[in-house]
Amino acid sequence: MMVSLVWLTLVSTPIVKFLYDPSKSYLSLSKRTIEHAPPNAVLPLLACMHFEENALPIINLLEMSHSTLSSPVCLYALHLIQLKGRSAPFLKVHQENTMSNSLHSSQSDNIISAFKSYQNQNMGNVMVKLFTSLSPYETMHDEICTLAADKRVCMLITPFHMQWISGEVSKCANPIRKLNRNLLKTAPCSVGILVERGNLVWNNPLYGVFFYSVAVIFIEGSDDREALTYAMRMANHPNVRVTVIRLVDPCDRITNSFSEDADSDLVLKFKDNYIQIKRHDYREELVRDSVELINAIKTLESCYDLVLVGRCHENKSSLFTGLGDWHEYPELGSIGDMLVSPDSAFDGSVLVVQQQRNTGVAQNDFRLDSSVYSKHTNFAPPV
Numbered sequence: 001m002m003v004s005l006v007w008l009t010l011v012s013t014p015i016v017k018f019l020y021d022p023s024k025s026y027l028s029l030s031k032r033t034i035e036h037a038p039p040n041a042v043l044p045l046l047a048c049m050h051f052e053e054n055a056l057p058i059i060n061l062l063e064m065s066h067s068t069l070s071s072p073v074c075l076y077a078l079h080l081i082q083l084k085g086r087s088a089p090f091l092k093v094h095q096e097n098t099m100s101n102s103l104h105s106s107q108s109d110n111i112i113s114a115f116k117s118y119q120n121q122n123m124g125n126v127m128v129k130l131f132t133s134l135s136p137y138e139t140m141h142d143e144i145c146t147l148a149a150d151k152r153v154c155m156l157i158t159p160f161h162m163q164w165i166s167g168e169v170s171k172c173a174n175p176i177r178k179l180n181r182n183l184l185k186t187a188p189c190s191v192g193i194l195v196e197r198g199n200l201v202w203n204n205p206l207y208g209v210f211f212y213s214v215a216v217i218f219i220e221g222s223d224d225r226e227a228l229t230y231a232m233r234m235a236n237h238p239n240v241r242v243t244v245i246r247l248v249d250p251c252d253r254i255t256n257s258f259s260e261d262a263d264s265d266l267v268l269k270f271k272d273n274y275i276q277i278k279r280h281d282y283r284e285e286l287v288r289d290s291v292e293l294i295n296a297i298k299t300l301e302s303c304y305d306l307v308l309v310g311r312c313h314e315n316k317s318s319l320f321t322g323l324g325d326w327h328e329y330p331e332l333g334s335i336g337d338m339l340v341s342p343d344s345a346f347d348g349s350v351l352v353v354q355q356q357r358n359t360g361v362a363q364n365d366f367r368l369d370s371s372v373y374s375k376h377t378n379f380a381p382p383v
Helices: 002-019 053-063 105-121 142-151 173-186 221-234 250-256 262-274 290-299 330-340
Strands: 041-050 073-082 090-094 128-134 155-159 161-166 169-173 190-195 212-218 239-248 282-287 308-309 348-354
Touching: 041 053, 041 142, 041 173, 053 073, 053 105, 053 155, 053 169, 053 190, 053 212, 073 105, 073 142, 128 173, 142 155, 142 173, 155 173, 173 190, 173 330, 212 221, 212 282, 221 239, 221 262, 221 308, 221 348, 239 262, 250 282, 262 282, 308 330, 330 348
Parallel strands: 041 073, 041 155, 073 128, 155 190, 212 239, 212 308, 239 282, 308 348
Antiparallel strands: 090 128, 161 169, 190 348
């Protein structure tokens, strides 16, 4: 009997793991993006946090999202805690006026207190729902995606696996980077990877009013449209200045001048609705190759608190020739990687946006290949 039980366990476990794929339950859902969200409706967002330091940047991003009575934002704030051992994953919903009671209560309570204070300060305009998820890193993306599907969120925001704090770079765990890659592959909504460089930590909307300078680098594609649509919502905030920088290949400009496309329509919408507001700006720059593209990115240094960029673009474009060979962080795409690279002097925060893929990103996507890792991924997580 003992031999039979051991044999049954050894055989059944890998078979179940092979046959059971939780992502099938949410990959086929209808499109959930900010671009396709109905106007003047509740915008549901899901924000993930690993550490207490992740809370304030998310609150700043929520402030810039301009939640109002006519167009509110509902934020689902999810504190992620690694679950060790063989216990089952657990999702805790924090009710009003309650604090967590667990081994990680101190860190969770600080996150809960920060979001509740912000919600009370903006009573009626902002809705915040608080959760804590305990699960192993190997299946954490399934827990996040299931919650995103259940709450029908339009965008999932997750922190980058590295943090720049007080001029020093702290390396987070390799599993967090793998988690972000899994979210890019399987998320049932758009995904934003927030690279915090300090700007969104120094500004604390709980204690004062701040002005934010936001830029959007727009080239082409659905990811850039998602980033621009989110920035257009930010542009409605009286304390946010949005600058759209469209990088145009001269060959594509001649081709697109005779036809209308979704990219041009969205850019025209921004120009019509926001350029007359003096604090916003739009400019086009002609770039012929990857060298001119890099030079255009360098002009952003020390100019903006936050830059929104799309993750993926047309790979055959001459603007990206040779750039893929130098990617240190493929999950950020070409533009995001350039902004975050150690060789870059850009010191602002970056939000890399990927619009939802209805069937997920292909598992053989070379930009998310698990074999492509930088030298920074072998450090132990902070205690």
